[in-house]
Structure formats: C-alpha cells, structure tokens
Amino acid sequence: MRMLVKISYHGGQFMGFQVQHHERTVQYEFERILKRMHQTFVRIHPSSRTDKGVHAIEQYFHFDTHLNIAPDRWMYAFNSALPKDIYVQSVEQIKDDFHCRYDCVGKKYRYKVYIDEAKHIFEHDTKVQQKKPVNIQEMKEAAKHFLGTHDFTSFCSQKTEVQNKIRTIYQSEVNETQDGFEFVVTGSGFLYNMVRVMVAYLILVGEEKRSGNEIHTLLEERDRKKIPHTAPAHGLYLEKIYLDKEELINEFGRNIEICNKNSSENV
Amino acid sequence: MRMLVKISYHGGQFMGFQVQHHERTVQYEFERILKRMHQTFVRIHPSSRTDKGVHAIEQYFHFDTHLNIAPDRWMYAFNSALPKDIYVQSVEQIKDDFHCRYDCVGKKYRYKVYIDEAKHIFEHDTKVQQKKPVNIQEMKEAAKHFLGTHDFTSFCSQKTEVQNKIRTIYQSEVNETQDGFEFVVTGSGFLYNMVRVMVAYLILVGEEKRSGNEIHTLLEERDRKKIPHTAPAHGLYLEKIYLDKEELINEFGRNIEICNKNSSENV
Numbered sequence: 001m002r003m004l005v006k007i008s009y010h011g012g013q014f015m016g017f018q019v020q021h022h023e024r025t026v027q028y029e030f031e032r033i034l035k036r037m038h039q040t041f042v043r044i045h046p047s048s049r050t051d052k053g054v055h056a057i058e059q060y061f062h063f064d065t066h067l068n069i070a071p072d073r074w075m076y077a078f079n080s081a082l083p084k085d086i087y088v089q090s091v092e093q094i095k096d097d098f099h100c101r102y103d104c105v106g107k108k109y110r111y112k113v114y115i116d117e118a119k120h121i122f123e124h125d126t127k128v129q130q131k132k133p134v135n136i137q138e139m140k141e142a143a144k145h146f147l148g149t150h151d152f153t154s155f156c157s158q159k160t161e162v163q164n165k166i167r168t169i170y171q172s173e174v175n176e177t178q179d180g181f182e183f184v185v186t187g188s189g190f191l192y193n194m195v196r197v198m199v200a201y202l203i204l205v206g207e208e209k210r211s212g213n214e215i216h217t218l219l220e221e222r223d224r225k226k227i228p229h230t231a232p233a234h235g236l237y238l239e240k241i242y243l244d245k246e247e248l249i250n251e252f253g254r255n256i257e258i259c260n261k262n263s264s265e266n267v
Numbered sequence: 268m269r270m271l272v273k274i275s276y277h278g279g280q281f282m283g284f285q286v287q288h289h290e291r292t293v294q295y296e297f298e299r300i301l302k303r304m305h306q307t308f309v310r311i312h313p314s315s316r317t318d319k320g321v322h323a324i325e326q327y328f329h330f331d332t333h334l335n336i337a338p339d340r341w342m343y344a345f346n347s348a349l350p351k352d353i354y355v356q357s358v359e360q361i362k363d364d365f366h367c368r369y370d371c372v373g374k375k376y377r378y379k380v381y382i383d384e385a386k387h388i389f390e391h392d393t394k395v396q397q398k399k400p401v402n403i404q405e406m407k408e409a410a411k412h413f414l415g416t417h418d419f420t421s422f423c424s425q426k427t428e429v430q431n432k433i434r435t436i437y438q439s440e441v442n443e444t445q446d447g448f449e450f451v452v453t454g455s456g457f458l459y460n461m462v463r464v465m466v467a468y469l470i471l472v473g474e475e476k477r478s479g480n481e482i483h484t485l486l487e488e489r490d491r492k493k494i495p496h497t498a499p500a501h502g503l504y505l506e507k508i509y510l511d512k513e514e515l516i517n518e519f520g521r522n523i524e525i526c527n528k529n530s531s532e533n534v
Binding site: 008084087118122126 | 276277322354391396
C-alpha cells in the first residue's frame with residue numbers, strides 16, 4: 001500500500017532534500033529508517049526537492065510498503081527515530097496511483113528577511129540579513145508584476161534543465177514584518193532557484209537600484225543573464241504543498257488558471 | 268595595549284569556545300582573524316569557556332596588541348571577517364592588568380525549555396524539549412533552595428577538577444514562558460556542568476519525581492553520584508558577565524556576599 005507523509009524540517013544542517021553521497025539529507029534520514037523496518041531499500045518520493053539550507057514548514061512524500069502498520073504507528077515510528085530537526089506531522093494511506101510530485105498542483109514559499117546593520121546570530125540560518133533600509137512600498141508594487149502566467153527563463157538558475165519554463169503565479173506579496181519583510185509566493189510550480197532570483201530582484205527594487213516596471217520586460221526577454229543575483233537559501237521556507245485543485249481555488253478563487261504538470265522542479 | 272571585546276554567539280554549530288584540534292570553535296574564529304592582522308599568533312582570554320552547543324548572549328575576552336587601531340575599527344574588522352553565528356557588540360581599550368577571567372565576579376545563565384509532545388524543529392538547537400507537563404510552582408519553590416553560599420559538589424560534573432567547590436548563588440528563579448519555562452541563575456561562579464545539573468534536577472522536581480526539599484540534603488552530602496542527570500547543552504545561554512562588583516550590587520542589593528576568584532570554571 002502507498003503511504004503519504006506530511007513533514008517539516010529545519011534545513012540549516014541538511015545538504016538539501018535529495019540523497020547525495022555521504023551527505024546529511026532529509027531523504028537519507030527517512031530511507032535509513034525505512035530500510036531498517038523493511039530489511040530492504042524503500043524509496044521515498046517527495047513533492048519538492050528543496051536545496052541545501054532551505055526549510056520546510058510543509059512538505060510531502062509517499063512510499064510503498066507491504067508492512068501492515070497503522071498510520072499513527074508509522075508517525076510514532078518515524079518521530080522516535082528522526083533527528084530533532086525533522087518532524088512528521090501526519091501519515092495516511094493514499095490510493096496506489098497517487099504520486100506526490102505529479103499530483104502536486106501548486107506550492108507556496110515564504111522568504112524571510114530582517115533589516116539591521118547588526119547580525120542576528122540567533123537567526124543566522126533562518127532569516128537573511130539586509131543591512132541597508134529598503135523601500136517596502138516599491139517592493140509591494142513590484143511583486144505584483146509576477147502574478148499570472150509567464151515564461152520565467154529570466155528568473156531561474158542557468159542550470160535549469162526543464163524545457164517548459166512557463167509557470168503561473170497565484171500570489172506574490174511583500175509584507176512588512178516586525179524586523180524586516182517577507183516575500184510570499186504561490187504558484188503552479190517553480191523553476192530551479194526561481195523564488196531566490198525573484199527575491200534578489202525585489203531587494204534590488206527595495207534598494208531603488210532597479211524598478212518593478214522592468215519586470216515585464218525582463219520576463220519577455222527570457223534571458224537569465226540579465227539578473228545575476230540569487231538570494232541565499234537560508235531565508236527560504238517551503239510553506240505549503242497543494243495536492244488538490246480545490247485547495248488552490250478555495251484560497252485564490254475560481255477564476256485562477258490552474259496549470260498542472262509544472263511543479264516538478266526543485267527550488 | 269589590552270583590548271576588551273564583548274561578543275555573542277549561537278553555539279549550535281561550534282564545538283564550544285575553547286580551541287580543540289581541527290574543530291570549529293569560537294576562540295579559533297577570533298585567533299584566526301588576529302593572526303592574519305598581526306602576522307603572528309595572538310591569544311584571546313575569555314571570561315568563560317562555554318561547552319559545545321551552549322550559546323552566549325554576552326561573553327567577554329581580552330587580548331594584547333601593538334596595533335594602533337581604534338576600538339570602532341576593531342569592531343568593524345572582526346564583524347566583517349566573522350561567520351554569521353558570532354557577533355562583536357563592542358571593543359574597548361582596558362587597563363593592562365585587567366584579566367577577563369580573574370576579574371569576573373559573577374555570571375548569569377538562562378536555560379530555555381518548551382513543553383510539547385511535538386518537536387519544535389525551528390528551535391532544535393536553541394531550546395530543549397520537555398514532553399511531559401511539569402509543576403512549575405514546585406520548580407519555582409525548589410529553585411530558591413540553591414540561593415546563598417554552598418558546596419556544589421553534588422551539582423557538578425564528576426569531571427570537575429577544581430578543588431574549591433563553594434559558590435554563591437545570587438539569583439535562582441524558574442519563570443513560566445509562553446511555551447514552557449526558563450531557569451535563570453546568577454552566581455559568583457559555576458562548576459563544570461553545574462547549571463545543567465541544577466536544571467536536570469529542577470525538571471525532576473517539576474515531574475514530581477524528586478522534591479525541592481531534598482536540595483538542602485543533597486548539597487550537604489557532597490556526592491555527585493546522587494544526581495545522575497545533566498540537561499542538554501543547547502538550552503543553555505551565558506547571558507551576562509559581571510566584571511564589576513557594583514553591577515552585582517546594583518542588581519541584587521548591597522547585602523549580598525560577593526565571592527571572588529570562584530568564577531574560573533566552564534559550564
């Protein structure tokens with residue numbers, strides 16, 4: 001049977017989600033436990049492969065098992081054996097043709113920045129420092145230019161391998177916080193480093209070095225070399241995975257264009 | 268000339284303060300910078316040698332230099348070269364016979380605990396999890412038994428090498444917080460692991476497995492084997508270093524007995 005697992009993790013001390021040789025990864029921590037329980041290798045399939053340093057408030061993966069263990073007992077078994085920077089929020093049985101990656105219809109990310117000349121050492125791996133003041137109103141206006149369906153070639157890593165770079169953005173907001181600001185973005189899917197390139201550009205807008213009105217032209221130019229900045233990983237949080245179109249419609253209204261099959265990239 | 272440096276650090280990714288072979292330590296980070304600036308090795312002398320995982324809100328060290336650099340420029344030089352989990356709050360010139368360790372007349376520590384069956388992954392290295400509920404009123408009463416001058420043999424690591432285990436405690440409080448509780452303790456000095464053994468005992472009192480009234484007897488017995496628990500390092504914060512008796516008197520009143528020369532141990 002196929003099990004769906006909802007997890008969260010602090011990315012600070014992981015080399016990302018995906019297994020790499022001899023590195024500490026989230027995937028490795030789960031497959032290690034599953035191997036011990038099954039006496040054979042069991043693969044897990046996540047909704048998103050987050051990069052080194054990126055956090056997850058909500059992330060899903062599925063795996064197949066022949067073990068007859070109740071969902072609650074699975075949750076207990078995982079949480080007893082996991083390190084203290086990963087937590088399993090829930091486990092449920094799901095239909096055998098469900099796939100965490102292909103059935104993901106959207107993702108929400110949050111990017112956290114504090115503004116201070118002094119380093120906040122207790123947030124050294126959970127928020128990004130911005131030393132200079134920023135014009136938040138300009139950033140709020142600029143963020144709106146990402147809304148809708150665009151080719152995001154200009155706003156992803158040059159290492160992006162996927163062919164189709166068209167994604168739909170349902171939410172793109174800059175919010176002032178007590179100590180700085182946050183960028184919240186929800187979309188059908190995201191290209192490699194896409195959120196971090198968007199944030200880097202918005203910060204340049206906040207510093208009044210670039211203009212929000214340029215975003216439209218940059219998107220049309222489809223040239224990644226125009227935006228050489230990528231914001232650091234440790235401010236980024238995968239906040240929500242949408243496994244159901246109804247969830248997106250409930251949050252963003254029935255008029256949104258739902259794009260599918262675009263959510264297969266890591267960020 | 269002798270320079271006094273006030274710093275803070277997140278201890279989560281340090282193997283403690285003191286230099287050890289090939290390990291990442293706070294002392295190494297500073298001596299690395301000083302060596303580059305002086306073209307020769309320069310030793311730093313801290314007020315306290317915190318253990319692996321222990322944090323510092325306030326910590327001091329001093330060093331001697333022939334370089335004629337203004338205090339503000341020293342601060343800038345350090346902060347530009349330090350990693351993001353250490354911060355220099357201030358640098359000042361101090362008289363040549365001042366010594367951070369021998370002139371330290373007191374220290375304040377704080378120990379942070381959250382109460383929840385679920386792990387708080389974003390506090391995995393800054394607070395300690397307590398799964399079971401505790402009786403905070405019992406802990407508050409118990410903490411008072413540590414006040415005053417006692418031989419703390421029963422409440423330190425068996426590895427403690429110092430002969431004189433008499434210390435004076437000026438403040439010993441358990442405070443309820445939004446998500447759990449904190450233990451705040453100020454004393455003339457602390458033996459190796461002393462705060463963490465005190466906290467471990469207070470938690471047993473909170474769980475109603477031990478009684479606060481036993482503390483008096485335990486102190487008198489001077490037998491470390493009676494309290495086999497030591498609370499984890501990552502909940503512990505060095506919060507304040509008292510380099511001046513007046514500071515202690517201002518905070519705790521003129522009637523306190525000031526003990527000197529007891530503050531040479533790490534915790």
